[in-house]
Amino acid sequence: MQEAYDLLRSWEIKFELIVCDDASRDDTGKIVDDFARGKSEVRIIHHEQNKGIRETFEELYKSATQDFVFLNSTDGQWKTEILIKMLPMTEKWDVIIASRIKKPYDWKRLFISSVFNLIPQIAFGVQTYDAGAVKLMRREIIDRFPIISITPFSEAERLIKASKSGYRITEYPVSVAFRKTGKSNAIKWSILKNTLYDVVRVWWSVQVKKSARKEQ
Numbered sequence: 001m002q003e004a005y006d007l008l009r010s011w012e013i014k015f016e017l018i019v020c021d022d023a024s025r026d027d028t029g030k031i032v033d034d035f036a037r038g039k040s041e042v043r044i045i046h047h048e049q050n051k052g053i054r055e056t057f058e059e060l061y062k063s064a065t066q067d068f069v070f071l072n073s074t075d076g077q078w079k080t081e082i083l084i085k086m087l088p089m090t091e092k093w094d095v096i097i098a099s100r101i102k103k104p105y106d107w108k109r110l111f112i113s114s115v116f117n118l119i120p121q122i123a124f125g126v127q128t129y130d131a132g133a134v135k136l137m138r139r140e141i142i143d144r145f146p147i148i149s150i151t152p153f154s155e156a157e158r159l160i161k162a163s164k165s166g167y168r169i170t171e172y173p174v175s176v177a178f179r180k181t182g183k184s185n186a187i188k189w190s191i192l193k194n195t196l197y198d199v200v201r202v203w204w205s206v207q208v209k210k211s212a213r214k215e216q
Contacts, residue, residue: 019032101173
């Protein structure tokens with residue numbers, strides 16, 4: 001947090017820094033509150049119960065008030081410095097995805113990630129690059145498209161809907177570090193099953209919307 005805050009201040013740009021403590025059981029809540037004290041650009045969100053990555057991300061997205069949103073995790077994979085290189089790209093693009101040149105995964109997670117990045121291309125005709133990566137995104141996209149996915153497929157869903165509506169999406173390949181904290185739950189069968197269900201639901205909603213446009 002401190003590194004990100006110091007960098008943003010040094011760039012002399014208008015920004016807000018929103019931090020969410022997702023019901024941490026350690027001293028995270030106190031740490032982020034202490035960090036925010038005296039900093040008008042910083043806002044803290046506390047959860048009484050753990051909501052998980054999907055709900056937390058959606059809450060952070062909707063809490064943002066600036067024209068562009070850059071949502072980063074605290075596991076140390078993506079450095080805040082990439083933001084300053086992505087900002088000039090917003091003159092041409094509405095979403096810039098900080099796609100990982102090499103993902104720090106084992107072979108099982110790599111396979112699953114590859115499959116779910118192929119699905120938007122095959123089922124929707126949309127290139128989402130690395131949907132689960134950090135993004136710099138126009139906030140109006142968040143406001144405009146309600147999300148029906150209950151899993152992290154929501155990241156791909158938003159890109160699919162944005163692309164279908166004419167928003168411009170590209171990637172900015174970056175090297176990332178191995179995560180320093182937390183453990184991924186992405187290969188749990190229950191999550192994979194729900195993600196596949198989300199794919200079907202999103203595909204159906206897109207088809208219904210397409211049919212409605214044809215009838216108009």
